[in-house]
Amino acid sequence: MSAASTAGSVDAGPRRPAGRRKKRDDTRLALLFILPAGIGLLVFLVWPLLTGLYFSLTEYSILTPPKWVGLENYTTMLSDPVFWKSLRVTVLYVAINIGVQTVLALLIAVLMQRLTQSTWLRSLVLTPYLVSNVVAAIVFLWLLDSQLGIVNLLLQAVGFDPVSFWASETWVIPTVALVNVWRHMGYTALLLFAGLQSIPEQLYEAARTEGAGEIQLFRRITLPLLRPILALVLIMTVIGSFQVFDTISVTTQGGPSDASKVLQMYIYENAFGQYNFGYASALSVALLVILMIITFAQYFLTRAGQSDLD
Amino acid sequence: MTRTTPSSSGRALTRRSVLGGTAALGAAAATGALTGCGGSAGASGTTQLDYWLWDANQLPGYSQAIDLFMQRNPDIDVRITQMGFDDYWTKITASFVAGAGPDVFTDHLGRYPEFLKLDVIVPLDDFAEIAEIPDDQYQPGLQELWTGQDGKRYGLPKDYDTIAIMYDAKALEEAGLAPKDLEGLDWNPEDGGSFEEVLRRLAKDTSGTRGDEKGFDPTSIARYALGADAGIDYTGQSTWSPFAFSTGWTFTDEKTWGTRFNYDDPDFQASLDWYFGLVDKGLLPPFGMFGDSSPAQSQIQGGKAAIALAGSWMIGTYANLEGVDLGIAPLPAGPVGHPVSMFNGLGDSISAQSEHQQEAARLVAFLGSDDAQEIIGRRAVVFPASDAGTAAASEAYESKGLDVSPYTDRVKRGETGLYPLVENAAEIMAIMQPAFDDLWMRKIKASEFTAYNDKVNKLFE
Numbered sequence: 001m002s003a004a005s006t007a008g009s010v011d012a013g014p015r016r017p018a019g020r021r022k023k024r025d026d027t028r029l030a031l032l033f034i035l036p037a038g039i040g041l042l043v044f045l046v047w048p049l050l051t052g053l054y055f056s057l058t059e060y061s062i063l064t065p066p067k068w069v070g071l072e073n074y075t076t077m078l079s080d081p082v083f084w085k086s087l088r089v090t091v092l093y094v095a096i097n098i099g100v101q102t103v104l105a106l107l108i109a110v111l112m113q114r115l116t117q118s119t120w121l122r123s124l125v126l127t128p129y130l131v132s133n134v135v136a137a138i139v140f141l142w143l144l145d146s147q148l149g150i151v152n153l154l155l156q157a158v159g160f161d162p163v164s165f166w167a168s169e170t171w172v173i174p175t176v177a178l179v180n181v182w183r184h185m186g187y188t189a190l191l192l193f194a195g196l197q198s199i200p201e202q203l204y205e206a207a208r209t210e211g212a213g214e215i216q217l218f219r220r221i222t223l224p225l226l227r228p229i230l231a232l233v234l235i236m237t238v239i240g241s242f243q244v245f246d247t248i249s250v251t252t253q254g255g256p257s258d259a260s261k262v263l264q265m266y267i268y269e270n271a272f273g274q275y276n277f278g279y280a281s282a283l284s285v286a287l288l289v290i291l292m293i294i295t296f297a298q299y300f301l302t303r304a305g306q307s308d309l310d
Numbered sequence: 311m312t313r314t315t316p317s318s319s320g321r322a323l324t325r326r327s328v329l330g331g332t333a334a335l336g337a338a339a340a341t342g343a344l345t346g347c348g349g350s351a352g353a354s355g356t357t358q359l360d361y362w363l364w365d366a367n368q369l370p371g372y373s374q375a376i377d378l379f380m381q382r383n384p385d386i387d388v389r390i391t392q393m394g395f396d397d398y399w400t401k402i403t404a405s406f407v408a409g410a411g412p413d414v415f416t417d418h419l420g421r422y423p424e425f426l427k428l429d430v431i432v433p434l435d436d437f438a439e440i441a442e443i444p445d446d447q448y449q450p451g452l453q454e455l456w457t458g459q460d461g462k463r464y465g466l467p468k469d470y471d472t473i474a475i476m477y478d479a480k481a482l483e484e485a486g487l488a489p490k491d492l493e494g495l496d497w498n499p500e501d502g503g504s505f506e507e508v509l510r511r512l513a514k515d516t517s518g519t520r521g522d523e524k525g526f527d528p529t530s531i532a533r534y535a536l537g538a539d540a541g542i543d544y545t546g547q548s549t550w551s552p553f554a555f556s557t558g559w560t561f562t563d564e565k566t567w568g569t570r571f572n573y574d575d576p577d578f579q580a581s582l583d584w585y586f587g588l589v590d591k592g593l594l595p596p597f598g599m600f601g602d603s604s605p606a607q608s609q610i611q612g613g614k615a616a617i618a619l620a621g622s623w624m625i626g627t628y629a630n631l632e633g634v635d636l637g638i639a640p641l642p643a644g645p646v647g648h649p650v651s652m653f654n655g656l657g658d659s660i661s662a663q664s665e666h667q668q669e670a671a672r673l674v675a676f677l678g679s680d681d682a683q684e685i686i687g688r689r690a691v692v693f694p695a696s697d698a699g700t701a702a703a704s705e706a707y708e709s710k711g712l713d714v715s716p717y718t719d720r721v722k723r724g725e726t727g728l729y730p731l732v733e734n735a736a737e738i739m740a741i742m743q744p745a746f747d748d749l750w751m752r753k754i755k756a757s758e759f760t761a762y763n764d765k766v767n768k769l770f771e
Contacts, residue, residue, distance in 0.1 A: 062407050063428040082740075147604045147614075167540070167598025169751070255541070256597065257747035272403060274736040275424065 056281035066278065073282035083283065085258060086266040087290075089173060093262055094241045096177035102234065104181065105188035110218065112189065113196045122193070129187040133180075137250040140179045141166065166252055169259040176247050176260060188237060195229030196222065224308055231302035235295055242291055263287055356387045357669045360412040363390070364398040367626055371689035375682040379673060386669050406430050406663065413664035414673050417465045417657050419455055419729045420545070426458055427733065431659040433462035437671035440466060443678060448695040449655075449721050455731055456657045459567050465657025466678040467695035469686070472651040472726065473548050474716035476628045477617040478610050479635040481533070485512050485520065485616065492617070492639035499557060499580035505642035509535035509593045512616035521593060528592025535593040537606035537615030542750060544742035545730060548606075548619045551652045554581040555727035556644020566731040569770040573742070573763035577645075579756035586749050586756075597750040607631060622717040626691055629712060640716040651717075653726035655695060693718065734769040741765050 056073055058066035077083050112122050128136070144151050144165040152162040165175040203221050212220065223230075245264035248254065254261035254269070261269075263283065271280035299305070363372060369392045376388050391412065393401060399421065405411035406428075417425070425431045434440040440463070445453040448467045456465035479489060487508065497505040512535040513521030520526065521535065542549045545561075557577035562568020572578060588594035600609060607624065609615035611631045619641070620628060628636050641649035658677055660670045676682055683699025686692065690706035693699070700718065707714045720726050732738070745762045748754045 061428055063430055141601075142603065145601050145603050146598060147600055164598035164601075166601060255743065255747060257744040257751065257753075269736075269740060272400065274740070275403075275428065 052281050052284055055278055056285045058278045058281075059276075060278040060281070061275040062277045063275070069278065073279050074286075076279065077282055077286060082258065082261070082266060083263075083286075086261050086263045089258075089260065090242060090244070090262045090264075093173050093177050093244055094238060096174055097180055097241045097244075098234070098238055100178065101181040101185050101188055101237065102230075105185045105192055105233075106230075108185065108189035109192035109196055110222065112193050114214075122190075125186040125189055127186065128183045131183065133183065133246040134250050136179060136183045137247040140175075140182075141251050144175060167256050169256055172252055172256065172260045176244070176251065180241075180244065180247055184237070184240075188233060191233050191236075192226065192229060195226050195233075198229075199225045227302065228305070228307050231298065234302070235298050238294060238298065239291055242287065242294075356385050357666050359386060359388045359414060359664075359666060359669055359673055361388050361390050361673065362398070362402070362412040362415040363392055364395045364416060365623075365691075366392055366394075367691045368686070368689070371686040371691060372677075375677065375685045376673075378681065378685065379676045382676075383669075383672060386672065388673060406661075409663055411661050411663055413666060413670040414658055414660055416468070417659040419654060419731050420735045422456075422464055422657070422659060423731065423733045423735060425659065426464055430662050431464050432662045432667060433458070433460070433464060434466060434660065434671065434674065435462050437668065437675070439671050439675035440678075443675060447678070447680075447697075449697070449700065450724070451653060451726070451728065452655050452695050454566060455653075455655060455728060457566070465659045466674050467655050467657050468677060468683075469692040469694050469699075470653065470655035470721065471622045471693065472653060472717045472720045473552055473619055473621055474641060474651070474720075475617050475639040476607075476610065476620045476624070477637050477639060478613075479637045481512070481610075481613065481616040482637070485514075487511060489637050489639065492637075495642040497553065497556065497642035497644050499553070499577070499584045499645075502584060503642065506593075509588070510591075513593050515592065521591070526592065528590065531592050531595075533613060534595050534609070534615045535617065536588060537609035537618035538595055538600070539605045540598075540600060540602045542746050544739050544746065545652070546746075547652050547654065547729070548621045548624075550582055550585040551727065552619065552641045552650060553585055553644065554578050555650035555652065556641070556646055556648075557581055558646050560727060561730035562732060565728060568730070568732055569767075571730075571732075571738075571763050571766045573766065574760040579759060582749060582756040582759070586752070589750070589752060596752075597747065610634060622714070623692055625707065625712065625714060625717075629710065636712070638712065638714060638716050640719065648723070648725050649720065650725050650727050651720040652729055653721065654729035737769050738766050741769075 055066060057068060057070060059069050059072075060066035108125055112125065116122065131139075143149050146152060146162055146164045146167065149165075151165075156162055163171060165171050199222065203225075204217055207217055207221060243264055244262055245268065248260050248262055248265050249268070252260045254265045264287070267280045267283045267287070270276045270283065361372075361376065363369065369390070373390060376390060380386060380388060402411060402415065406425075411430075417431070422431065443466070449470055452467040452470055453463065456463055456467055458464050475492060477489075477492065482489060482492070491508060495505040495508060496503040502509070507522065510521035512533070513526070513531065514533045515521075515527045516530045516532045517525075517527065518532070521528075538549055545551065546554070554577070557580070559572060559575055559578045559581070561572060563570040563572070586594070589596050595609070595615070600614070604612070604614075606615065606618035606620060607628055610618055610628075611634050617639075625638075628634070641651060643649050658674045660667055660674060664670050678695070680696055680698040683694035683696040684702040687694045687699040687702030688706050690703055690710060693703050704714055704718060742762060745754070745759055749756060749759075
């Protein structure tokens, strides 16, 4: 989205009438407008980030003053098997969640664009996103219950054994990942759909007159031209996916046998279960660093800042 | 493992319920802010106290008792707040951080050592009203559980709980057994004794074959002998602990405030291998078979299990199960020659942040008095901590047609093992939960608990 708009504004600049006598200085007014957002940024983002960094270097039980321990939390973390396991679990979750979600969302977005003009149908796709994460998790907790869940009743009706979706080490992460796919794919599809709208129709027409089929249109036109949007959507959804917490907190609390103890769950457990706010802060900083690396890598690998539309 | 009932919170008996609240942080912070005005002065010059508890079943009893307290102490106005067990601890933590917690609150043995370490609860002996209450007003050993390492009391016992066996008499009858067949049973970790014989009789596979008959298929069960909740934790309160206790095992090196755990003890490990080995024999549901939505009492009600170990705080819940002809039987006698139940109890603690600690102490002393304990006892929801209260409760249960002696006998005869009162409870739970899950999933043997035990003991070094 932003790629398209920069492309537009670059050539708009020089055409601006240069005949004004003297440009008014808007700096003060601009600062005034920035102020509310700036205060919000400072209070809710920069300050917590800095205190978080500080706490990560302390031993802090929140009810007693923090005690400086230097890098001890970080050395503990690097040799903490639970941290590494939670990281593996998180990565597995992200892989399944983002993989399935992106493919499905892309499919829905293309279908939305190619098959229907109905606003009603298009907005229907967004409905799962309107359900809160906790509500969605509780609904699926019941749907997929090993005894009372309708999904298992259906599985048994067609001759399968019931599956313990929430209590099997194999199934628990795929289950949580797919629940969140269900909730987020409509929203992701909508973002991709907006990107599809920016692809000029005449490209498709031209290709069609050359005899290209739907699949070729998708591979040769849609995908390459959608790349910047797709990249941005991926960056956003991957960040969100790494921060999975509520679904797991509501359903498994990290079980069975730590099989669904994602990083955020481990952070929560340390902070609010064991009052190790210092160590929990160090884990949070680790998550921040991981997310920064992944985001930068994604940004450069997918050339998200450039468009092929020119 | 916990002291809640499903009626107060739909997911009351989850594995993390004691030590890890499941409430979302935002919600906890928000609610903490809403109710947090502990110790503000009441409208007409009276002192306002906030009292928190989690058990909805006990709310009517405590309301009645506290009304009486306010009648006798017109200068104090008490506001009672009740919330589900899972949210309770998240909210207590948030409110301590915000400095806006309750003045007096119901406390748990799995929790108060942490509060003590964080200096957010005060020693009760400093208050004259409480200092004059003798330890022996309560069931023997109960005050000990609420005494810190400095010898001071940090909670005044309000009730206690023990473990016994609940069953549906119809399920027994169908297996050709009578209620008296469940009495006087013996158990040992090698072959399970006569208790295991009864379990085999009670189990039934999908083709209708009994567990003690030829051709029984332990992989396709219609009715398990022994029900179990979804999560089994490091205390095993109403699951494995009675068996391990009855070999003479104890959790730690000391009765209370131990610093060395005994999960490496061969008797303990043999008891655990026997208990979780019941899965392989088709007598205990496999891990994950029943989720949080199907706790032990639902398994009994639905005919999926014949009997279940249950805490005394569950008596009311079991008694109200529709279609169940409830019976209560004692635990089997173990190698020590008698049954052993875990002994646990709740207490009232006073917040260090309260601005009205003197008034709070008057409330705590009153709740521990016979007057209050009898009011609570007559509600037949829990066993109050004092003799008078327990007598009132037993009478109330009897009038409902329930003989609760399998619960009270354990205390009367001193056949109890204490709930592990230790520091680092949350860390211990985090270390041990995967071990118990793995054992139940039959991935490891109990002998592998030795390595976990070393990790736990490291916490105390």
